[in-house]
Amino acid sequence: MTPQRVTLITLGVQDLDRAKAFYAALGWRPAEETPSIVFYQMHGQVIGLFGREDLAKDQGRPDANLGTGAMTLAQNFDTQAEVDAAFDQAVAAGATILKRPEMVFWGGYSGYYADPDGHVWELAMNPFWSLAADGSLTLPRAE
Structure with missing residues (x-):
């Protein structure tokens, strides 16, 4: 049986630097980051910002329009x-x-x-x- 929980929410973003600047202006501070993804620690969860093209490739759908x-x-x-x-x-x-x-x-x-x-x-x-x-x-x- 699969547990009823969400541990990570990943948002595909067009411009990672712009997205990081927006969330920084809200007072959010990254817990971990690489050149293509940034993670924010939440209460028992993590939100990630991932470049859309890199996220599509990671999903095995390099030609997908993620929206x-x-x-x-x-x-x-x-x-x-x-x-x-x-x-x-x-x-x-x-x-x-x-x-x-x-x-x-x-x-x-x-x-x-x-x-x-x-x-x-x-x-x-x-x-x-x-x-x-x-x-x-x-x-x-x-x-």
Whole structure:
């Protein structure tokens, strides 16, 4: 049986230096890097930025158009003010605004931006989920 977990998320990027500069402007610091990939340590996971051509070759699909796919990465925060501050920081770093943070139908507060390669990030405050002191999220148990 395969464990239910994700340990590494790799984002294909057009220009690795531009992508590194964007995430550096968000305050992210690489944990490890090579000329073609950079890794950021998260809470129990790692996010990698990998040049798209090199990633396609690594996947055995050197002629593939990888695109960004239909997926959203998300960061949750404790307050609306924290969401707004993180959103403003991303925009100042060069993110494209998709939807400014606002109250949403499910009772929370969220907004979306795209990084320079089009990877979509949601920044949210969910009043139904509590974050640990280190920012990690464990879903509440269904009763």
